[in-house]
Amino acid sequence: MRLYVLGSGSRGNCCAVEADGSAILLDAGFSAREIERRAEAAGLDLTRVAGIVLTHEHGDHACGAPRLARRLGVPVLTAEGTWARLAPRMPCAAHRPIGLRAAVELGPFRVEACPTSHDAADPVALAVRTSDGTGVGVAYDLGRATTAVRYLLKNLTGLVLEANHDEMQLRTSGYPPVVQRRIAGSGGHLSNRAAADLLSELHHPGLSVVVLAHLSERCNSAFDARATVAPALQRAGFGGALHVATQDVPLPPIDVVMPEMMQLRLGL
Ligand SMILES: [Zn+2]
Numbered sequence: 001m002r003l004y005v006l007g008s009g010s011r012g013n014c015c016a017v018e019a020d021g022s023a024i025l026l027d028a029g030f031s032a033r034e035i036e037r038r039a040e041a042a043g044l045d046l047t048r049v050a051g052i053v054l055t056h057e058h059g060d061h062a063c064g065a066p067r068l069a070r071r072l073g074v075p076v077l078t079a080e081g082t083w084a085r086l087a088p089r090m091p092c093a094a095h096r097p098i099g100l101r102a103a104v105e106l107g108p109f110r111v112e113a114c115p116t117s118h119d120a121a122d123p124v125a126l127a128v129r130t131s132d133g134t135g136v137g138v139a140y141d142l143g144r145a146t147t148a149v150r151y152l153l154k155n156l157t158g159l160v161l162e163a164n165h166d167e168m169q170l171r172t173s174g175y176p177p178v179v180q181r182r183i184a185g186s187g188g189h190l191s192n193r194a195a196a197d198l199l200s201e202l203h204h205p206g207l208s209v210v211v212l213a214h215l216s217e218r219c220n221s222a223f224d225a226r227a228t229v230a231p232a233l234q235r236a237g238f239g240g241a242l243h244v245a246t247q248d249v250p251l252p253p254i255d256v257v258m259p260e261m262m263q264l265r266l267g268l
């Protein structure tokens, strides 16, 4: 499985996974033209995209979806409440519901979702797996990591996880207290520290890739996010690759493969 991180932050989020000649977009939070531009720069062939999965309806996750779904002629996969908000903007798009009750199969991908704690209609975190046992989880805009999110993100090969703000930088950011409380509250965003704790808990021998995402430009930096998370992952025994997503430039494609030890254990 190959993971593309086309960009992440409060001004737009878009990732994709590719396997067996097929791909699936995970959020489309830039304009369709910008996603096309970034896909080309990263080497992602959008004609292979079989569907667009959206975590929630906020513009930084969904704004490019209507036009892109139409151009690519692919279905949009969202939770029911998210679709109720988005459907008027894409009357011609085919919708497939995702949620706790059933996984959705799309090409080589199996997409699972669970509710998250965020101030949107029906937000979800995602886990996408292929038949070879590899899987990538995407979880951002998490006020807090609920039991459901912790369960969904277990035993995945790659994780794209929010590390939104440094708690100290948020306190000294100049944001009014009410805004600070919203960002740090249960409907807001995970701090670097909370991301580090969650990753330590989720670590297992098969985890090979971690991407820190949705960094606040005002209250965080790639350096600070890494400095908080890397030691925690190291203590947990993580020997894989730690990346930090950026807002403006796609990351080079990331191969998500199971560590060799894990493949031996599973007899692959
Ligand atoms: Zn949001």
Ligand SMILES: [Zn+2]
Binding pocket: 009, 010, 013, 058, 060, 061, 141, 214
């Ligand atoms: Zn967001």
